[in-house]
Amino acid sequence: QVYNIDPSTYTARPGDPLNLDDLRKELDEDGDEQDDRLLTTISLPGGYSALGIDTYFERNVDWVIATGAKIDTETGKASDAKLFIIGFDAYDITQSQMIASLALDAEYAKGLVADNNLVTVAMAESGIGLVDILHPRKMYLAKARSLPQHKKSLDIQRLAGFEAATYAVVAGDYNFSIPRLQNEDDPTSGGFYIYQNATTGFSLKGSLNIPASSVAIHNQYAYLAAGDLGVVVVDISDIEDPVEVNRIAGDG
Secondary structure (H helix, E strand, O other): OEEOOOOHHHHOOOOOOOOHHHHOOOOOOOOOOOOOOEEEOOOOHHHOEEEEEEEEOOOOOOEEEEEEEEEOOOOOOEEEEEEEEEEEEOOEEEEEEEEEEEEOOOOOOOOEEEEOOEEEEEOEOOOEEEEEOOOHHHOEEEEEEOOHHHOOEEEEEEEOOOOOEEEEEEEOEEEOOOOEEEOOOOHHHOEEEEEEEEOOEEEEEEEEOOOOOEEEEEOOEEEEEOHHHOEEEEEOOOOOOOEEEEEEOOOO
């Protein structure tokens, strides 16, 4: 789904402007039972569900790159991972087309980072993969690296400030029907990892036994969504020795 998140569309309009508090709620002025800021919805083909998304505006293209899988709603299990490239009309965001897709050798693909003609993907039991999208209709998986004990990767973020591409990766047991992390109190079910991509492949630099479903990076800290264990804050100033520094109670 594509939303208009420019508040001035409603706060600066000449007739009946809204305040910011109005925009924190559902906005349905035309009474069609959907938020007026929703511009368009793009369905993935073949019964696929979108699990991750990133924008790609390099090389004069307007793309959204999505990961997906087929979800069994009864078991919450995923299968048949794919990567999709969707192109948008630069002058009309409601117009789009499916440019290409790539089957990935994994149960699912979820988190991703797209830049410099490459997409780095969290690929479940296959770990992390690097897809070359220079020629999208001929894109291919250039390299991959499984996580320790083949734990299932769920999300990935790039760390700034390193000459070699460096990534924070989280893994865990995820139920896609709920959807939420499961068995987060079992440290063997997932973890937090830092990898660097060198010419010889992905190399593991540091790790912690903290299952998580997603990760966000700010300055020297990684914030891990750890389900019932809350949000775990990790100091990653030394990527070879990440240190847990705080836990914030709640549903992470």
